[in-house]
Amino acid sequence: MKMSEEFNPDAIMNSTITADEYDGKRALVPEGAYPDSTIMSIKTYEPHEESKAKGVEARLLLIFDCPDYDGDLSTYMNFKRPLHPKATYTKLFKAVFTDKEVATTKTVNDLIGETVNINVFHEEGDKSRYAEFRFTPVS
Numbered sequence: 806m807k808m809s810e811e812f813n814p815d816a817i818m819n820s821t822i823t824a825d826e827y828d829g830k831r832a833l834v835p836e837g838a839y840p841d842s843t844i845m846s847i848k849t850y851e852p853h854e855e856s857k858a859k860g861v862e863a864r865l866l867l868i869f870d871c872p873d874y875d876g877d878l879s880t881y882m883n884f885k886r887p888l889h890p891k892a893t894y895t896k897l898f899k900a901v902f903t904d905k906e907v908a909t910t911k912t913v914n915d916l917i918g919e920t921v922n923i924n925v926f927h928e929e930g931d932k933s934r935y936a937e938f939r940f941t942p943v944s
Contacts, residue, residue: 830933832877833934833936834876834877834880834925834938835876835925836927837925838922838923839873839922839923839924839925840871840922840923841872841873841922842878842921842922842923843870843871843918844901844916844918844919844920844921845868845869845870845917846868846917847866847867847868847914848866848868849864849866849913850863850865851863851864852864859885860885860886861884861885862884862885862886865881865883865913866879867879867880867881867882867916871923878923880936880938882897882938884913896939896940897916897921897938897940900921900922900942901916901919901921901942902915920943921940921941921943922941922943923938923939923940924938924941925937925938925939926939
């Protein structure tokens with residue numbers, strides 16, 4: 806709910822659940838550009854059993870704030886050592902910390918509060934459609 810909207814208890818009491826919500830699926834972040842997005846928080850979760858078997862150590866939930874977007878701007882990504890150059894986490898890290906000497910001194914926690922440009926594309930995966938996040942440095 807935007808700040809300019811008035812609270813409407815009747816709208817809440819008469820709202821329905823969507824089929825995707827019932828199935829536990831969340832809405833995809835719309836495709837597009839999200840410039841100057843700040844990493845507000847990173848939460849760490851145990852990976853799914855299937856991912857664990859592939860060596861994934863953790864599942865990270867990154868929550869961003871973009872001055873040009875009012876909705877939920879967040880994504881999950883896997884954390885696995887050694888870091889693969891094409892991994893989403895590696896691409897994010899390199900977009901935030903563009904200097905290698907600086908980057909090698911930083912941790913996951915150091916990403917919080919940093920700013921990055923995000924482009925979102927919808928992709929078809931093995932099991933469902935998902936929002937692919939791509940990152941570029943802020944100039």
